[in-house]
Amino acid sequence: MTQKTPEISSSSLVSQASEGADSTAGSQAERFESVRRAHQSEMAEDYVELIAELIVEHGEARPVEIAERLGVSQPTVTKNLARLKRDGLVIHAPYRSVFLTDEGKALAEICRKRHRIVVNFLKALGIKESIAEHDAEGIEHHVSKETLAAFESFTQSPSKP
C-alpha cells in the first residue's frame, strides 16, 4: 500500500562507460532473440543426431528407443516425429521405423561433428568425460561458428592462438 513509487529517471543519459563492447538495449535484445531461436532448433537437432546414431548402432531407429534415449514418453516421440516430418527432416510411416531425409542426414552430420568438437574441447580443458558429455548436450546448441572454430583449434593445440 505505502510502497515507494519512484518515477522513471528521465535524466539518465549517464552511460558510465563500463562495458567494452556495445551494450545497447538493441544489441542485448539481439542476443536474447538469438538464444530463443537456438532453442527452437534444439529438439530437431537432438532428434536427428540420435536417429543417425541409432541407425549406425542398430541398423534402424525405433520410436521406443528414441524415447528411452531421450528420457521422454513414447507419445512425445510420436508427436515430435510428426513435427520433424512436417519440417522435412525425417521419413516416418505409422508403425515403421524412422529414416532421415537428405536434409535430416546433413543436419545430423553437422550436429554429430559439433557435438564431438564440444566434448573434446571440454575434455582438453580437463573436464572428465561424463561431465563433458553432460554439459556438451546443452552447450552445443549455443556455440557460434567462431567459437566452435576456437574450440576445435584449442583441442588440437592447447594454449596456442
Next chain:
Amino acid sequence: MTQKTPEISSSSLVSQASEGADSTAGSQAERFESVRRAHQSEMAEDYVELIAELIVEHGEARPVEIAERLGVSQPTVTKNLARLKRDGLVIHAPYRSVFLTDEGKALAEICRKRHRIVVNFLKALGIKESIAEHDAEGIEHHVSKETLAAFESFTQSPSKP
C-alpha cells in the same frame, strides 16, 4: 507403399565398446533431462540478472525496459513477472517497478558472476567480445560447477591445468 519393414534387432547385445565413458540409454537420458531442466530455469535467470542490472544502471527496473532489453513485448514481460512473483523471485505491484526478493537477489548474483566467467573465458580463448557476449547468453545456462571452475581457472592462467 513398398517400404522395407525391418524388425527390431533383438539380437543386439553387441555394444562394440566404442565410447569411453558409459553410454547407456539411461545415462544419455539423464543428460537430456538435465538440459530440459536447465531450460526451465533459463527465463528466471535471465530476468533476475537483467533486473539487477537495471537497478544498478537506472536505480529501478521498469517493465518497459525489461521488454526492450529482452526483445519481447510488454505483455510477455507482465506474464513472466507474474511467474517470477509466484516463484518468490520478484516483488511487483501493478503499475510499479520491479524489485528482487532476497532469493531473487541471490540468484541474480550467481548469474551475474557466472555470466562474467563465461564471457571472460571465451575472450581468453580469443573470441571477440561481441561474439563472446552472444554465445555466453546461451552457454551460461548449461555449464556445470566443474566446467565453470575450469573456465575460471583457465581465464586466470591459460593452458595450466
Next chain:
DNA sequence: TTATAAAGTTAGCTTTGGCTAAGTATTGTT
C-alpha cells in the same frame, strides 16, 4: 487542470513440448 502520451495490464490466441489413459497394430510364443 485538463488533455495527451507513455506505460502497464488483461484477454485471448498460438506453438512447443511434455504427460497419461486408452485403443490399435505388430511381433513373438505357444
Next chain:
DNA sequence: AACAATACTTAGCCAAAGCTAACTTTATAA
C-alpha cells in the same frame, strides 16, 4: 492359428513463452 506382449498411435490434458488488440493507469505537457 490363437494369444500374449510389446510397440505405436490417438485423444485429451497441461504449462511455458511468445504474440496482438483493446483497455486502464500513470506521467507529462499544454
